Amino acid sequence: MTVDWPGAVVTRPVPARVGRLRETLALVWQDRIGRIGLILLAFTAVVAIVGPIVFPFDPTLVGKSAADILKPPSAAHWLGTDELGRDVFRSTLEGAQLSLIIGLVATAISIVVGASVGIAAGYRLGLTDRLLMRITDFFLVLPTLPLIIVLAALFGQSTVILVLVIGLTSWPSTARIVRSQVLSLRERQFITRVRSLGASDVRIVRHHILGNVLPLIFANTVLIIAGSILAEATLAFLGLGDPVHVSWGTMLHFAFDSGATGRGAWWYILPPGIGIVLVVLGFILAGHTLDRILNPRLRER
């Protein structure tokens, strides 16, 4: 009785989960804008991971005399030196790493909180939903900048606080999107069927809801990373970052502080600035393409 009927759809066997991810990336690659985004991201990832290993940055390696300070690019210092006579090229590579790490960790916090709140609200409905959505509204209108200024004043400038604040202020949009998707999912027939099997809520959420909102969460994640990196740069530029560790934001802060702009030291300002633009652009381009592919409402078939 193992006949495939003539009407059966013949497809490739074994499309595992890994295959789905690769398939999705392949779809993004097919889109011209998406491809630019992926190239930018791949480039930044290589720079951030390999760069500091090949060209390690030693923040204590300062210039020996006034002549070493804010020197234009040369054979010894490919992108010149900063106000302490340190190598800008190497600190840019180092900064790429911290900026990306802050962006990714903050996003992880944001996604976990946002997805949990969204799923809980959408699935439980009723009082849980109303309560969680009001909390979401509260965080939605919370001004990030004044909040972190206050927190930095309270706890001192630290990377951890920076990550927490960015993460805890960027989750509401995820929560709202996920909730709306869960609202429609929970009424779908296969959920009713599984419920009739006597499956617990935890099981339904873990095995059936989560898998169906994952693409949405994934697409959202990419856009949130871009926002988080930008937020880190903004806050660090205002001097709220950790001054001990180099990120693109702190580089811009010190460049501005030391009057690099006034002295025409473009080699100090442009590298971190362009770095931020490229990374954020990469995530946004890839993210929008991903959104178009994964978002059922925008999907064109």
Place this chain on the structure above:
Amino acid sequence: MSLLEIDDLSVRFPTSRGEVRAVDRVSFRVERGEMLGLAGESGCGKTTTALAVPRLLPDAAVVEARRIALDGRDLVPLSEHEMEAVRWRDVAIVFQGAMNALNPVQSVRDQILEPIRLHEPEVSGAAARARVDELLEQVGISIRRGRDYPHEFSGGMRQRVMIAMALACRPKLLIADEPVTALDVMIQAQILALLRDLRDELGIAMILISHDLSVIAEACDRTVIMYAGRVAEAGGSGPMFEHPAHPYTRALIGAFPDLTSERVLIDGIPGAPPDLRAIILGCPYVPRCPLAIERCRVEQPALREVGAGHLSACHRAEDVA
């Protein structure tokens, strides 16, 4: 003793604009290894009646029954917890609409596995997986396709998956709710043949719900025709379709084209079923019935025997022919 005995089952839905009597004192039996057809037009209470057995109706439904006995055990007094054990292990359901009843992002294998995991946790992982393979084979899907996702299957194949899922815990009774609706005629015949094969092979009883009389006539040993939440006629499929004893059954049969006869216009049934919120005094079919007499308007016809194992709820059953 019959496998399933339903006595005086009523289901009411209280709504803001009055109470809907979806099922009104319905009684019938399902024998072991029997395929029973439950037929009638949309909204006549077929699905509501069947889903009342495993208690899967929405919370709003008010269910009353003198007795719903499965294998001699009355299900009515059971607690929700005791009912969990009956559901799926004794009574399984093939849900309407195979596409929507499957999780799009889970392989069909894992979905068939789920009832076993939930209802028979004592079965080891290897044994459960072996049973899934066996089930796939039984419904005619090659084992290697188990890893595939629902969108990679055709409609008929998806329905096979739904059937495999319903059989996962080896139930005594299978309720198939419109299992072949929305499939084309070729696939319909294949699915019906599969259900019959499974019945012969496993000896399970089935309730086949359909609005399509040709499906019922093809597959079922006995048929219950429902109208406006009540049983209109019940009996062996052959004799009943040959000699209907209720004007509604006769009209339903008349509404189907006959391939062998001359080209004639198909008779529709004029009018619409009554509003189930209203209290119906006599026979609910009166407004559409060509045989209606004064008695039909005032006295509700009781189900009575008009032949061997043939029941009809019509005062003029003998005049239908």
